[in-house]
Structures are given as structure tokens and as C-alpha cells.
Amino acid sequence: MRIDEHPVLTFTRGKKVTFYFDGKKIEGYEGEPIAAALHAAGVKVLRHSHKKNRPRGFYCAIGNCSSCLMVVDGVPNVRVCVEKLREGMQVETQKGRGDLIVED
Amino acid sequence: MRNTADVVVIGGGVHGCSIAYHLAQKGIKNVVLLEKNYLASGGTGRSAAGIRHQFGTEINIRLSATSIKMMENLAGELDYPHGIDLMQGGYMMLAYTESQLDQFKKNAEMQNSLMNAGTKVLSVDEIVRITPALNTEGLVGASFNKRDGHVDPFHVTQAYADAAKRLGVEINTRTEVVDIITEGNRVTGVVTGKGEVISTPAVVNAAGPHGAIIGKMVGIDIPLYPERHQILVTEPLEMFLPCMVISFTHGTYFKQTPHGSLLLGVGDPEHEVKDFNQESTWQFLEDVARKITYHMPALKNVRIVRQWAGLYDITPDSQAILGKTDIEGFYLDVGWSGHGLQLGPVVGKLMAQVIAGEKPDIDISVMSIDRFKTGALIPEPACV
Amino acid sequence: MLKTDIAIIGAGPAGLNAAISAAAMGAKVLLLDRDDRAGGQLIKQTHKFFGSRELHASLRGIDIASLLLARVREFDNIDFRLGATVLGYYEDGVITAEYRGNFLKIKADRYVIATGASEKILPFPNNDLPGVYGAGAVQTLTNVYGVLPGKRVIMVGSGNIGLIVSYQLLQAGVQVAGIVEAAPGIGGYLVHAAKIRRAGVPIYTSHTIKEAYGDSSVQGAVIWQLDEKWQPLNGTEKDIEADVICIAVGLTPLTELLWQAGCQMKYVPQLGGHVNLRDENLMTSVPGIYVAGDVSGVEEASAAMLEGKLAGLAAAKSLGYSIENYDELWQQAISQLDGLRSGPAGEKIRSGLKMLVR
Numbered sequence: 001m002r003i004d005e006h007p008v009l010t011f012t013r014g015k016k017v018t019f020y021f022d023g024k025k026i027e028g029y030e031g032e033p034i035a036a037a038l039h040a041a042g043v044k045v046l047r048h049s050h051k052k053n054r055p056r057g058f059y060c061a062i063g064n065c066s067s068c069l070m071v072v073d074g075v076p077n078v079r080v081c082v083e084k085l086r087e088g089m090q091v092e093t094q095k096g097r098g099d100l101i102v103e104d
Numbered sequence: 105m106r107n108t109a110d111v112v113v114i115g116g117g118v119h120g121c122s123i124a125y126h127l128a129q130k131g132i133k134n135v136v137l138l139e140k141n142y143l144a145s146g147g148t149g150r151s152a153a154g155i156r157h158q159f160g161t162e163i164n165i166r167l168s169a170t171s172i173k174m175m176e177n178l179a180g181e182l183d184y185p186h187g188i189d190l191m192q193g194g195y196m197m198l199a200y201t202e203s204q205l206d207q208f209k210k211n212a213e214m215q216n217s218l219m220n221a222g223t224k225v226l227s228v229d230e231i232v233r234i235t236p237a238l239n240t241e242g243l244v245g246a247s248f249n250k251r252d253g254h255v256d257p258f259h260v261t262q263a264y265a266d267a268a269k270r271l272g273v274e275i276n277t278r279t280e281v282v283d284i285i286t287e288g289n290r291v292t293g294v295v296t297g298k299g300e301v302i303s304t305p306a307v308v309n310a311a312g313p314h315g316a317i318i319g320k321m322v323g324i325d326i327p328l329y330p331e332r333h334q335i336l337v338t339e340p341l342e343m344f345l346p347c348m349v350i351s352f353t354h355g356t357y358f359k360q361t362p363h364g365s366l367l368l369g370v371g372d373p374e375h376e377v378k379d380f381n382q383e384s385t386w387q388f389l390e391d392v393a394r395k396i397t398y399h400m401p402a403l404k405n406v407r408i409v410r411q412w413a414g415l416y417d418i419t420p421d422s423q424a425i426l427g428k429t430d431i432e433g434f435y436l437d438v439g440w441s442g443h444g445l446q447l448g449p450v451v452g453k454l455m456a457q458v459i460a461g462e463k464p465d466i467d468i469s470v471m472s473i474d475r476f477k478t479g480a481l482i483p484e485p486a487c488v
Numbered sequence: 489m490l491k492t493d494i495a496i497i498g499a500g501p502a503g504l505n506a507a508i509s510a511a512a513m514g515a516k517v518l519l520l521d522r523d524d525r526a527g528g529q530l531i532k533q534t535h536k537f538f539g540s541r542e543l544h545a546s547l548r549g550i551d552i553a554s555l556l557l558a559r560v561r562e563f564d565n566i567d568f569r570l571g572a573t574v575l576g577y578y579e580d581g582v583i584t585a586e587y588r589g590n591f592l593k594i595k596a597d598r599y600v601i602a603t604g605a606s607e608k609i610l611p612f613p614n615n616d617l618p619g620v621y622g623a624g625a626v627q628t629l630t631n632v633y634g635v636l637p638g639k640r641v642i643m644v645g646s647g648n649i650g651l652i653v654s655y656q657l658l659q660a661g662v663q664v665a666g667i668v669e670a671a672p673g674i675g676g677y678l679v680h681a682a683k684i685r686r687a688g689v690p691i692y693t694s695h696t697i698k699e700a701y702g703d704s705s706v707q708g709a710v711i712w713q714l715d716e717k718w719q720p721l722n723g724t725e726k727d728i729e730a731d732v733i734c735i736a737v738g739l740t741p742l743t744e745l746l747w748q749a750g751c752q753m754k755y756v757p758q759l760g761g762h763v764n765l766r767d768e769n770l771m772t773s774v775p776g777i778y779v780a781g782d783v784s785g786v787e788e789a790s791a792a793m794l795e796g797k798l799a800g801l802a803a804a805k806s807l808g809y810s811i812e813n814y815d816e817l818w819q820q821a822i823s824q825l826d827g828l829r830s831g832p833a834g835e836k837i838r839s840g841l842k843m844l845v846r
Contacts, residue, residue, distance in 0.1 A: 001636040003660050008534055008548075011634035036633040044618035044705040050340070050364075055704045057618025061625030062529075063522065064606045064742070067616075077339050077407065081625070084524070097340045097364040102237055102402045383579040386593060411576075 002040050017087040034080035034091055035061065035068055046070050046080060047094035070094045074101060105296075106274055108303045109136040111459060112294045114281050114318055115310035116141075117148035118257060118445055119437050121264035121275075122452025123308055123459075125182075128271035130460050135273045136302055137265075138294070140280040140314070144261040147312045148445055150382075150414025152335060152359060152367045153260075154348045155446040156195040156252040157221040160211040160485040164423075164443075166466050169219035171450035175255060178449065184263035188255055189362050193346035195252030196226075196235065197486070198399075199245045200353040207485055208247035215249070223249040234347060237402045254348050254359050257445050264452070281311075284321040284434070291322065291433035306459055308435045313380065313417040315425075315438030322431045327476055328439045330415040332376045333369065334388040337410040338403075340364030349399065352486075356395050366406065368396045371442070378418075384411040416442040421481035426451065426471040427458055435459060436473060443487060492518040492567065494803050495583065495596035497574050497745065500528020501789045502781025503602035504556040505796030506803070510600075511563040513804040513811045518596065519566055520585060522573035526560070527553025528604055530789060532627035535652050537790060549789060550631075574603075577748040581776070598776050598803040601746060602796060605739035605760060605782035610644060613699035619706030623653045623736035630660050638732035642709055643667040646691055648788075650736035651680035657734075658687050665730045667691045668711050670718065677833070697733070698725060706733055739786045746783070749774050758840030759785030767846045769802035770795060778803050785844070787828075787837055794825045 003011070014030030021043055028037025035046065035058045045055040046068050058068035063082035072078040073090050076098020080091070110132050113120045116139025124137045139145070155172055159165045179187045199205035208225055215221035226246045231238060234248070265275055276296075284307055285293035293303045309318045313330035345360040355371040370392050389411060397404045419425060419439035424447075426437055437455050440447070454464040475481060494510050496503045499521035507519045525531055533549025544552045560566055572587040583599070585592040607622030609615065619638065621629075623645070626637045641662055643654045646669035654664045667684065672694050674681045681691065698710040698720065713724035740761040747753065751764040752773040763785050764772045771778050780799035781792035798821050801814065811817070829837050 001638075003630070003634040003636060006634070007659050009631060009634070013634070032633050036629055036635045039629060039637070040635045046618070049616070054616055055618055056616060057705065058621065058625060059609070060607050060622050061628045062606065065622075075405070076341070082523070097342045099342050100237065100344045100402055101405045381579075384576070385580075386576065386578050386582055386584045389584070390591070 001042070017085060019085060019087070019089040019091060021091050022093055028085045030086060031084050033061070034070070034072065034083050034085050034089070037085050038080070038091070045093065048096075050097060053095075071098060105276055105279075105300050106134070106136055106302060107300070108134070110134040110304065111136075111306040111308065112302055112304045113137040113308045113310060114294075115139065115146070115312060116143040116261070116265070116275065116277060117146050117310065117312055118144070118261045118264065118448030119451060120308070120310035121261050121268060122448045123310060123437065123455045124273045124275070125264045125268040125271070126453045126456035127459060128268050128273050130456055132456075132460060133272035135268070136304075137268070137273060137275045138279045138281050138296060139275070139277045142277045143265055143275070144258045147414050147416065147440075148257050148261055148448075150335070150412055151257050151445040152254065152357060152369050153257040153445050154195060154252070154254050154350070154357065154359065156348075157215050157219065157223055157249045158195060158197055158211060158247055158252060158486060160207065160214070161482055162214065162218060163468070163470050163482065164484055165215050165218050165221070167447050167450050169215070169221055170466065171447050172251060174449035174453075175260070178260065178263060182263045182267040184259070184266060186259055188259040188263055190253065190255045191362060192251050192253040194234065194248055194250040195348045195350070196231065197247040198243060198349065198351040198353070199247070200242050200351070202244060204353065205245045208245070211486055212247055221249060222251060223247060235345065235349065237344065237400050238349070239399055239401055248347070252348070254361075255446070256361075260445075260448060264448075281318065281321075284318070286322055286431060289430070289432055291431060306433045306435065308437060308455065308459065310437045312438065312440075313415040315417055315436070322434050324429055324431060324434070324473075326425060326436065326438060326473065328417045328419045328425070329378055330380055331373060331378050331418045332381060332413050333371060333416055333442065334384060334411060334413045336368040336389065336392050336408050337412070338366040338368070339407045339409050341366075341406065351399065354395055354399070356399060358396055358399070365409070366403070368392050370395055380415065382413045382415065384413050420476065421483070422487050423482040423484055424451075424471050425473045426455070426468045427473075429473060441487065489582070490518065490592055490594045492516050492594070492596045493807055494518070494598045494600060494800075495520065495594055496600040496602060496800075497583070498528065498602035498604055498781070498783070499526045499568070499570070500602060500604050500781060500792065501530055501552070501556070502604070502792040502796035502799070503528070503600065504553075504560055505793045506600045506602060506780050506800035507566050507568070508556065508559050508563070509797045509800035509817070510804040510809075511566045513801065513809040513814075515565065515804040515807060515809050517563075517566045518594065519560065519568045520572040520574055521570050524570050526557045526568070526570065529624060532624065532631045533789065534631045534656060552789075574745065577745045583745075597807055598778065600778045600780055600796075600799045600803055601783055602780045602792075602799070603742040603745060603783045605741045605786050607735065608738050608740050610697070610735050610737050612697045614701060617700055617702050617706050618704065619702065619731055620700060620733045620735065623649050623734055626732070626734045627653055627656065630656060630662075636660060636662055637734070638730070639663060640665050640730045641732040641734050642728055642730040643734045643736060644697060645669065645736035645738070646674045646676055646681065646693070647736060647738065648676035648680060651676040651684055653734060653736060654684050654689060655680065658689070664689045665728050668695045668697060669693045670696045670714055672716075696720065700733055706731055709733055739782060741783045741786060743783060746772060746777070746779070749777055751777060754843060756785065756840045756843050758836045763844060765844050765846045769806075770799040771802065773846060785837070785840055791825060791828050794821045794828070797821045
């Protein structure tokens with residue numbers, strides 16, 4: 001659900017990139033927030049709450065409220081409303097709190 | 105507020121609330137507890153709240169083993185619906201020298217022979233099996249007890265406070281004690297900051313780092329001073345750290361709460377202020393980041409979300425001051441020097457016994473204030 | 489340790505102006521913002537501003553941001569860092585920041601806190617469903633990134649933000665199912681409300697949301713009427729289908745740094761929550777810490793710009809910097825601010841600010 005024509009605004013978008021949402025290939029524009037790219041692709045549920053497993057989306061979209069935490073390239077608790085999209089990113093619905101990353 | 109009481113307890117931390125509950129449970133129901141801020145607002149709520157059998161003196165071993173048993177049944181006993189988040193995943197004390205490990209072995213023998221504690225001394229391989237992410241560099245072993253762990257200090261305090269209230273205890277928060285009235289050599293009343301006077305024959309000083317100020321109100325010099333300690337809190341993660349970890353060598357300790365956050369602490373008596381300042385410092389942030397990622401390098405990937413500070417109430421031997429004083433009706437439960445939270449349950453019970461004129465289940469006379477006159481200090485080797 | 493004369497936290501309308509006016513007086517300025525774009529919330533404001541030409545009237549927020557940014561870039565004595573999240577203010581007067589993966593320690597002789605405000609939430613059952621979005625989020629999505637928030641929106645709140653965002657959604661081709669307002673009257677300017685009405689959007693005054701519903705995201709909401717005591721009336725429920733519920737019930741100041749610094753704070757509902765006491769120079773109770781913009785009371789961007797100018801001037805002056813026409817600049821900003829806050833529309837702000845004067 002992108003706006004293609006707007007009476008007042010023109011949108012300068014980055015180059016088209018592909019990324020992955022829960023393993024599924026999606027297109028978006030480089031430099032826009034991951035949440036915007038997901039929303040444009042119809043994805044609203046970004047994570048599930050810790051205790052009651054309720055679906056959660058974004059709320060403030062300025063990196064303030066922590067409603068939009070997802071796992072990005074293996075890193076949990078990333079605020080996707082402010083994290084910029086890059087080519088090839090692996091974005092996953094966060095279920096629970098996320099795991100400690102232990103490098104070998 | 106009541107204007108007479110059988111006992112006035114000063115301090116709404118875990119010790120004050122536990123004492124109030126245990127007094128009421130004995131039938132001494134006209135108990136008034138006065139707290140300057142809110143319940144658990146001082147050292148209790150700011151504690152990392154580790155619990156451990158692993159002490160090195162007879163008195164602390166007897167106290168802690170009894171207290172842990174009490175905590176295992178606490179929510180049930182106090183009919184507290186929320187639970188106290190007791191996590192018994194163990195407490196791992198890291199040894200970096202052979203002499204430290206020898207001391208841990210001696211301590212473990214004492215813990216096991218006195219209280220059948222079940223403490224083990226682990227090899228490095230055994231350590232890694234429990235905490236795979238730990239850096240083993242320089243490590244020679246550890247002392248470990250799987251019934252140790254940690255607890256939620258707010259819940260423990262609230263559980264006692266709620267149970268005490270049900271038994272008739274009056275709890276007044278936001279109420280500061282400004283004076284204690286004495287006649288001759290005995291306590292007769294307490295004056296609050298709101299100007300109220302409560303007549304009482306007994307006052308318990310459980311005011312933590314403010315304990316020395318309370319002592320002065322009856323002319324007693326209590327040798328304790330406040331010392332700031334700080335804690336960092338991380339983002340929540342799925343459980344990966346079953347036990348609390350501590351290194352006396354580095355002054356470091358850390359745990360993962362049931363919420364998933366890690367609490368990271370470093371004791372730094374050399375640099376920390378010794379007054380009532382509870383502000384956080386950026387120096388601590390840097391220091392902890394460096395030291396804790398040494399112990400567990402993977403933590404470098406974890407975000408810090410908060411930081412807080414609290415006060416230890418430090419005595420000359422870093423052990424508590426308990427029991428009667430030269431002023432009749434004035435009792436002490438202060439000076440825990442950073443390990444008092446876990447002993448709140450048992451010490452509350454013992455203090456109630458002392459105040460009721462009974463022989464306490466565990467002889468706490470070695471912790472009397474008189475030891476600073478006689479020089480019989482308590483040589484506890486297992487404290488930060 | 490990074491040292492500077494004046495550190496300004498937040499590069500929105502207030503912070504950008506503070507930086508410009510302080511730098512024009514010769515002060516060495518460090519300007520920090522956690523976002524990757526300058527302008528704060530200006531960048532999502534696609535409507536034309538009211539007022540006089542000095543206040544950038546008839547320009548859109550997004551163009552004002554570009555103008556201010558260009559002006560900032562003209563100064564060699566402004567060190568402007570985007571992507572720098574300030575983490576804390578410490579007792580030794582040091583602030584720390586995360587900047588592109590690094591930990592910065594900064595010691596400035598003066599601070600201007602211009603951190604702005606964040607969206608309030610509204611409690612109702614299922615308010616955590618995806619599709620319940622803050623008005624700022626809807627603006628960001630629609631106006632900045634050109635992504636539609638949904639097909640049909642219920643707007644909650646008829647203040648200026650609620651009205652303007654409704655209009656912007658209509659412009660972008662989104663249906664607005666209705667505006668729900670708990671108060672008996674419309675909160676924002678009637679000129680905005682009239683545009684909405686002309687587009688056929690119903691405004692439900694004395695109504696609130698009873699609950700939202702939907703499986704994994706919003707599918708609609710039940711609204712109901714409130715009586716004169718703001719209590720819901722059974723039997724007045726209306727079911728409205730929508731895939732977005734946009735919450736425009738106001739902003740609350742982002743005051744964390746002020747609390748950490750120990751500034752004296754006061755609860756002033758007219759200004760959005762707890763805000764700091766301040767003197768006529770916009771200095772808080774902590775010497776050397778100044779404020780500007782929504783952090784010290786939620787108003788409009790024009791007021792934030794003027795407060796930014798004043799705070800920048802005052803902070804630079806306190807360090808001994810000067811500019812020939814200081815008094816003139818000062819008076820001009822003061823009278824423009826008075827103008828903005830005059831009349832019945834400014835009554836709420838005026839009564840709130842009265843409570844803050846030290």
C-alpha cells in the first residue's frame with residue numbers, strides 16, 4: 001500500500017532492495033524504516049508479547065515506545081520503526097525475548 | 105496513625121517488614137512500622153537480591169541456610185498470591201587463585217557439616233557445563249550451591265508487609281522518624297516528621313544506612329556508614345544464565361531475572377561515595393561494561409537499558425549489628441553491609457523472639473553491638 | 489571527553505533554532521539528535537504553517553526543516569551529529585551518548601534540552617492490536633515514507649493534530665470513518681474542522697472508544713457516548729469498521745534528562761504532563777540547563793522555534809558571547825511568542841506557563 005501519487009508530496013525513495021520477512025522475499029526501498037517496508041507489504045504483526053503472546057505492531061514510529069521490536073539479522077529487540085532497510089536483511093517476527101548471541 | 109504501640113519498627117525494607125510480621129504472628133499485634141519513603145525504597149529494592157548458603161562463618165551459614173528454607177515456602181506461608189520469583193538455579197562463586205579455592209573448600213565443608221547445605225566445589229569443566237558463555241581464562245574452580253540463587257526483593261518485602269497488615273500491623277509510608285523519646289535509660293516514644301508522637305516501650309532500628317542517625321536519637325553511636333553501589337540492567341533475553349555469578353577477585357556479580365533482564369554489579373569501595381548520594385555515574389557504566397564482558401564476552405552484544413544506585417550500610421567488619429542495646433527497649437537490626445536482603449526472613453523471626461523476651465532459635469549474640477568494644481569482630485571471608 | 493560551549497539535545501524546530509542563534513553569537517555548539525534526519529517532527533508536517541512570514545508562514549514543516557538545516561550547515565562552529573542518542577545526564581554535568589556504535593562522553597558549559605514530546609496512549613480493551621497507531625506514526629508513515637497506514641481510519645481526538653492528520657489521510661486517499669472526541673466540543677481550529685466536515689467525515693463529540701476488535705490486527709472498534717460527567721452511556725454503542733485506529737490524544741514531554749539532572753518539575757496538565765520550572769531566560773532550576781520546545785510544555789512547532797531562538801541566545805549570552813542586535817532579536821522573539829499565545833486559543837498554554845515561572 002504505497003502512495004504513488006499525492007496532491008502535495010513527492011517521495012524520494014532509495015533504490016529498490018529485496019529483504020526477507022520470516023524467510024519470505026519482500027521488496028522495499030533502501031533507507032526507509034524496516035517497519036515502513038513491512039507495512040507497505042501488508043505486514044502489521046511485528047512481534048508477540050512476552051507473557052500473553054499477543055500480536056504487536058508499531059505505535060510511535062519514532063523509536064520511543066519499544067512496541068516494534070523484531071529480530072534483525074539475528075539480533076533481537078531491534079526497533080524496526082527507526083532501523084533502516086538494507087539489501088538482503090533477514091527480518092523475523094520476534095516471539096519472546098530473543099536469545100543471547102554467542103559468537104564462536 | 106496510632107498514638108501508642110507495643111513496638112515501633114523504623115524502616116520499611118525487608119528486615120523491618122519481616123520483624124513486624126513476626127511480632128504480629130507472636131500475638132504482639134500493636135506494631136507500627138514507619139518508613140520514610142515507600143516499602144523497599146532503600147537498600148532492599150536496590151539490591152541484586154542474591155541468596156546463598158555460601159558463607160564462611162558459622163553464624164552467617166546458620167542464618168542463611170535457615171532463611172533460604174523459609175523463602176522456599178514463603179509465598180505459601182504468607183498467602184502471597186504473586187509469588188516471590190525465587191530462582192534457585194544456584195550461585196557460582198568464581199575462584200581465580202588456589203588459595204581462594206582452598207578457602208571456598210573450607211567454607212563448603214563448614215556449610216555442609218553445619219547445615220547439610222549441599223555446596224560443591226566445581227572444576228572448570230563443571231563450571232562450563234552450567235554456564236557455557238563464561239570466560240574460563242584464569243579460572244581455577246568455583247564454589248557452587250544449586251539451592252542458592254536469587255529472589256525479587258520487592259515481592260519478599262510486600263509479602264511480609266501484606267501479611268503483617270492482615271495481622272493488625274499499621275504500616276505508615278512517607279513517614280520519617282525525627283526523634284526518639286527516652287526517659288532515664290529507656291525508650292518511651294517516637295516522634296515523626298509530621299509531628300505525631302507514638303508512645304511505645306520498644307523501638308527497632310531497621311533503618312539501613314540511616315541507622316546511625318536513628319542511633320544518635322537515643323545517644324548510641326552505631327559504627328556504620330553509607331556506601332554507594334550501582335547496578336546496570338540489560339534488555340530482557342530468553343533465559344540463558346541459570347545461576348547468579350560472583351567474583352570476589354573482581355568485585356563483580358551478575359544474574360538474570362525471571363523477566364529476562366540481567367543485573368550487573370561491581371563493588372568499588374575505592375571510588376564510590378560514602379554519603380547518601382544515590383545518583384548513577386557514567387564511570388560505573390564503563391567499568392561494568394569492561395569487567396562483566398571479561399567474565400562473559402557474549403554480553404557485549406546486549407544492550408544496557410537502565411542503571412540505578414543504592415546504599416550499603418557498612419560496619420567495621422562488614423557484618424550486621426543485631427539485638428539489644430544499652431538503652432532498654434531500643435533494638436538494632438542494621439549494618440548488613442550488602443548481604444542483608446537474603447537474611448530478612450530469618451532475622452525478622454529472631455528479632456521478634458528477642459523483643460518478646462524469648463531465647464532466639466539461633467544465637468545471634470556474636471552480632472551484638474558490644475563486639476566493637478570487646479574487639480570480637482566477625483571474620484567473614486565470603487563477602488564482596 | 490568531548491568539550492563544547494553549548495550542547496543542544498534534539499534537532500527539531502527548537503534545537504535547530506537554538507543552535508543557529510547560539511552559533512550566530514560565536515558560541516561553539518554541539519547539536520545532537522537520535523534520528524538520522526534533522527527537523528524532528530517538522531519533517532512529517534505537510535500542512536502550511538499559519539502566522540507571519542518571520543515564522544515561516546505558508547511553508548510546510550518539511551520545507552522549514554530544510555531551511556533550518558541549510559542555515560545550520562553554514563556555521564563552522566556547529567558540530568552537528570545525527571544518529572546520536574543521548575543516554576543520560578550525570579551529576580558531574582557530563583552527558584553520554586551512543587553515536588554510531590560508540591559511547592560518547594560530553595561536557596558542555598551549557599545545555600539546551602530540546603528533546604520534544606512523544607505520543608500519549610489511550611487505555612481501552614485491545615489497544616495493543618497492530619493497527620492502533622499514534623498520530624505521529626501515521627504521519628511519518630504517510631507523509632515521510634509514502635506508505636498508507638490502512639484503508640479506513642478511525643481518528644481519536646479532534647485537536648489540531650487529529651484534524652490535520654485526518655485531512656492528510658484524505659489527501660492520500662485513505663477513508664476516515666469518523667473522528668471520535670471525548671470532549672463535548674471540537675478541540676482544534678474550526679478552519680481545520682470545516683475542511684474535514686466538507687469531506688463528509690462525521691465528528692463524534694462526547695464519544696470514546698469502548699473497545700477495539702480484530703484477530704491479529706484492527707478490524708474495527710465499538711464507540712460509545714459519554715454523559716456530561718464523562719461516563720459512558722450503555723445502549724449508545726456504535727460499531728465502526730476500520731483497519732486503523734489513530735490515537736491523537738496529545739503529546740507528553742520527553743523529560744527524562746531533566747529529571748536526571750534534578751531539575752525542579754511540576755505537573756501541569758495544560759502543558760502535557762510533568763514539566764520543568766524555568767526563568768525568563770528559559771533556564772531550569774539547575775544552573776546552565778536551558779529548555780526549548782515541547783519538552784517544557786507541549787505547544788506548536790512555531791512556539792518551539794521561538795523558544796529555541798531564545799534559549800540559544802540566553803545560553804550564549806551567559807557565556808559572555810554577544811551580538812550587536814541581541815536585545816532586538818530577543819524582544820522580537822518574545823513578542824512573536826506572545827502573539828502565538830494570545831487570544832482564546834492560547835489560554836490553556838498561558839495558564840500552564842504561569843505555573844512554571846521561577
